Amino acid sequence: MSKKNRPVGRTERAAAAVHEMQRQERRRRNLMVGGVVVALLVIVLGGYALSRSLDTSDDVKAPAAGGGDYGLTIGPSDAPHDVVVYEDFLCPYCGELEKASRSDLAKLASEGKVRVEYRPFNLLSSISDYSERSAAVFAVVLDKSGPEVAKKLHDLLYENQPSESGPFPSDDDLIDLAVRAGADEAVVRTGVEAGDGLDWVARATTAAQDAGVRGTPTVLLDGKVFQDGRTMDDLAANLVDRLE
Amino acid sequence: MKEWVGLLARLATGAVWIVAGAVKLPDPAQSVDAVRAYQLLPSSLVQPVGQLLPVIEIVVGATLVLGLLTRGSAIVSALLFAAFIIGIASVWARGISIDCGCFGGGGYDADATSKYPWEIARDAALLAASLFVAWLPSTRLSLDRMMFGRALEPEGL
Known part of the structure; x- marks a missing residue:
């Protein structure tokens, strides 16, 4: 490696370091986004379970046909x-x-x-x-x-x-x-x-x-x-x- | 400037979602009835959709207000508004007269036909606001900025 080439190599190394940092940053970001998405899905599923338990539309307890007083x-x-x-x-x-x-x-x-x-x-x-x-x-x-x-x-x-x-x-x-x-x-x-x-x-x-x-x-x-x-x-x- | 308008659009749309969802959440049976009244979905889907909608509305509203996963939330918001516009236009076209059930309620409403144009206009405005937020690279005062910073160009979120 000649002295002339060194600066070029340094630039490349610097660029590689920046690139590596960006890659890690992107990775960190993607992990966080993934975490948030998972957390939101958990909240939605929990809410769905709550909503199902609050749904009274199937809770009809009526006398069978012929057993009602008003029919x-x-x-x-x-x-x-x-x-x-x-x-x-x-x-x-x-x-x-x-x-x-x-x-x-x-x-x-x-x-x-x-x-x-x-x-x-x-x-x-x-x-x-x-x-x-x-x-x-x-x-x-x-x-x-x-x-x-x-x-x-x-x-x-x-x-x-x-x-x-x-x-x-x-x-x-x-x-x-x-x-x-x-x-x-x-x-x-x-x-x-x-x-x-x-x-x-x-x-x-x-x-x-x-x-x-x-x-x-x-x-x-x-x-x-x-x-x-x-x-x-x-x-x-x-x-x-x-x-x- | 655009980023501040984006913040406003986020807050307005998010607040509408939170109110709409919170009103419906305590009475999922009514929400299910409201969905059924559109006579659009197969009967097996009516109940899950009616139960899930209020929850999704609240979550989407909260993420919009907080500015969390802003772009994704805005896209979900836009898709929901598009679906509601289609639903209302469809009952209007079929001559079915129902309360849209947008903020609770639902079922037959004799005056519904005169309300449909306004409901569609409102949802179209909110759809436009959602698309605007989705289109912006970022908005002011968002959790996204605090958590993910601006070191990188936003990538799809």
Whole structure:
């Protein structure tokens, strides 16, 4: 190595030293970034576990179909499956579910494959008193005219479901539907005007809330919340598949 | 100057995320319902997404406010806002009237259609702020600077 070349060598060595420092610095940095990423992932996973434990959507503990005090049951008690539908006559998704599932559920119930209990209650009281009034007429009809007429009224209420933005049918309109379902007008009118169904609705609503029902429609299949479906049509189709 | 604007964008976006997540975290069931109401995800994904979203929102908000892994956080933030814009536009286009569930709530809302344009505009502004932060090499008062210094050019973070 000649004297002339030395400065060049020194520069190279210096450059190599700087390069080495930068490399170590980069390494230190990458390790720290990696550490932070891992720490954040641990926090997210911990939060996810917390969130899962706080999620109450599956915690519905309700009596089996036919065992509720505030519902209408179709199908035999020895059916292999039981389905409970918590619903509000005003809730649009309940209307969709009803449209998509009613005839299949009725058929399966009549074939003895399922027992279904419809449990209407007053969820949407903040929107209108229609939820309460319609359920009250239903309660009077169920009490005075029996389950078959009540089922027809149930179906008619969904077929004539108002929009959540109104206009809402009057009590007279609801009594008309009850008569179309086969109820005796005088009997139903007397009951409705005496406010007979309102107490039933209040108790049904408390019972639904006590069971842990948060929204409508809430469908239980064999006691477990059934939510398999992106849309109400999917949900109804999947439910019927399970029952067949 | 840009770095100070970047700090503002970080703080504003991060604060929105923290509030949005903190409001939802105590009631994951509501968050799950809100996700379900979009009728977009397969039913098996609705629950995990609804449970995870508030947590991710809080973490992304915190890292943005602190300026930790700023670029990565800003990119996650931008992706989330893009997803929310798509979600809201999609329910709007399908005529589904729901509360966006952005800050808790969710489910049916009769007045929703009149709110969608504002919600999309808000999310678009926050998306732009996130992209701006992601584009900046670094911002003021960030943990990134304190921890990683400026010895090296920032590399993707």
